[in-house]
Amino acid sequence: MSQKALNMSDICIGFNGVPVLKNVNFALDKGEVCGLVGKNGAGKSTLLKIIQGLYHADSGNVEIFQKNVKEESHRETYDLVGMIFQELSLIPEMTVLENIYLNNEIKSHNIIKEKEEQDRVLSFMKKYDISIDIHQKIKNLGSADKQMVEICKAVLKNKQILLMDEPTASLDDKQAAKLYKMVKKLKENGISIILITHHLQEIIDNCDSIAVIRDGIMTLHDKTSNVSMKKMIEAMLGQEQTDLTFDRTITNVEKAQPVLELKDITTNFIKTPLSIKIYPKEAVGFAGLKGCGRTELFRAIFGLDKLKSGEIYVQGKKVTIKNPVDAVENGIYLIPESRRFQGLSVEHSIKFNIEIPILKKLAKKIFVNDKAGNELVDDYIKRVNIKSNGRDDLVKSLSGGNQQKVVISKALATDPKILIMDDPTYGVDVGAKAEIMKIIDQFKVDGGAVLLASSEIEEVNQNCNRIYVLKNRKVTKELMNEDYVSITQDKLATEIQ
Template sequence: MDNNLIELKNIEMDFGGVRALDHVDFHLKKGEIRGLVGKNGAGKSTLMKIIEGVYVQTSGTIFINGKEVPKTTSVKERSKTISMIFQEYSLADELSVAQNIFLNSEPKKNGIIDDKFCVNEVKRFFDDFGIFINPKEKVKNLSTGDMQLVEIAKAIIRETSAVLMDEPTAALDAEASKKFFETVKRLKNKGYSIVISTHRLKDIINFCDSVTVLRDGKVTLDKNINSVSLDIIITAMLGEKNIEDLKEKKLRKINRESPILSVKNIASKTRSEPISFDVYPGEVLGFAGLKGSGRTEIFNNLFGIDPITHGEVILNKKWININNPDNAINNGIFLVPENRLTQGLCLIHTLYDNMLLPILDRLKRFLLINDKQGKNIVLEMISSLSIKTPGVKALISQLSGGNQQKVVIGKALASKSKIMLMDDPMYGVDIHAKKEIADAMDMFVREGNAILYTSSELSEVISNCDRILIIKDGKIYEELTNIENLSEDLLLTTIQ
């Protein structure tokens, strides 16, 4: 116990008779980066909230710096040692970087907030960790990667010893992730202890010292990282029988005689550089580029969010006009957006309402919705996509991230789309849900449809696509056709 900053022994956690954690032992050494992985619902968030003090364990003991922590210890008391960075950002857009970092703990001079001190302290901190961000800059002007670095600063500037991070790189591209982990390594070198919960398993292998795997609330693996492989971690997460299915990449039959979609010299008010490409029936066409390269903007053009002002779009040999999203859906094009929570779903409504929203007009009969037909469509999508839900009327907010994403995909399938635009569709979902989403993609293109696909994880672009277009500054820079042996490092070099 001497070298452990945090140690949990025999932790159990029950919620209304349901056991979320079952006899869990967990430890974090001083100056250690520990990975925490598992499927959605495995118990990762529950474990971190117990460490932070948000939840009080049903039974078991917690030690910090070798001393037993009473169950009554508050989050505020534990925050002297432990800070938490959540997946969703907690920053105020209109405040400066320095104001965010000292929010609710502003130093005062003669009763007035000492802004100069805040700026100088943040600058000193950034200099110490090699972070190049202006403390006076408003947060709304920062890149997603820089926002995550501000979250780190906010967590540790008050001299905490441990930082718990929940999916810290989920929204970051390869370049921003690299910068993020450079900062994390500096934290480790200065003696901080870090827990990283992530679905990006290669990050665990590349950057962590040790790994804990949870499955169904139990620890199935607790090892130093140099004694495990990716396969060992996945087996611990899912069980032996599932690992071969995850490795399988399906061979697609692509009909290259005639494109299902031809895009010719399209441009818009906000994206002035004309681009052209074809995609064929049965194909998943990848778009690879850094954040800000124009990948999402191209998808927004084709979905009518940023209407096309120049050029032509030909779908199934017919010229179509796309002025708005409704128009795109009616023409057979559907977007699975970058952020499912703010762009793809209405969280206060049910699975049923969300799934049928794009096709309500088609279900109307004498101004009334045909509820029986609608329910049959939803049940078919639940079955074909393996959506885990208490029922069709369950609130969408009750579903896991992976199941929420499958509902968004179900909306595309229910609307009988021919082209699916998938913008980071596997963001924040576990490895099992990623496999199920990949299966849904294969099912969609096997019917003669096509997918345009982009992701901040280059490994996903390689594994899910048949051909890749490299996007730089809103232009198609290069086309990669033979990608069977394409490495992630080579693709990163190509997009930079």
């Protein structure tokens, strides 16, 4: 019989009297890779936090390598569990090597043995086929490499169970493939892994087993070979009727005057003058690999990066956008890429977050119109299906995907003419993704213009009637995607390489 790395029985946990995990049983073999899926707010991250020892279950047992963690003498078994954060725990100003050994230095007579540290990291990287300069500062690495560093750090600390919460959410296809190659090697070396993702096909392609949580109940846990995509989705959604399909509406794009035009703009990052035109009633995609320049372009339009030269026109009128306030006043709104830091105030309520950009509008004379505000917030909670106990819930108490839905509601509530979205469905489940796409589609039908970038190219392809291909911060091609068949997935994938 294979050795059990983890065994959980009858796990229950709740917050503020609301049950979140209900009698969950779960086991993981040594060297097993399990994909954990479920809707936003189902309880996936909570389960990982219990395994990590960050939360303690209200009832039930957790055994790590056959040792019950409740017993004082076995608490150190938590040390065998490592959580791979998405860059959060690394210190940007320190090098890769310094980060890996931070608080875990190899010492002899209190002297750090740098050479030994270096040799160990280099031989690890060789074994796992990783090519990262260990003397490079973390701040100079892309998100995929940062994640690799996190993994190196965990494995060199002798972690035997790795927990990865949406590790590929912000990676492009190529980077995700690299991560899964790493996962395979870790598995071959006996490391057990649980990974959460909303990209269901990735689970089928890369995991030994699949576990599904629905509303705190584990509804499926089986070998991948026994699970079809259909079965997985059914276990996620249950009886609920969710339409997962999305067909964009083909609109008559009004080409008389662009709603947004950039003429030869440059910034500190965009060195070659860049020009684009966006018309009302169209959704324009920006496709490219990570680092192609889409984030820098969006930042420039939203006034986050200063223009060095060039002009911006909104509805034919030249505008000066020095900061996001200027952008919002000109009807432009950006859903940023790293929303946890730029898009939300997590210590505040859902209501506060959605209302803050529109307080002026809600204010009648000196009174803020609370009734109108409440109605608006409640309407969004319903429309995008934010799982919460109500508008006064703090954003930090929401699950990742539900926080993202607050970001989207906040953007839509400003009633912009031009909506810029950098990876808007990051971390949202398949059902919510289709919902968000429909809302964006309606925004376009109602006369708005959408600029969309995504780490998933099919999302760009599905939603946009026109696509700019970006490489090295330059527009290298413009593709028309008027009907559904003009650009295939493969063609787009080839174009961005």
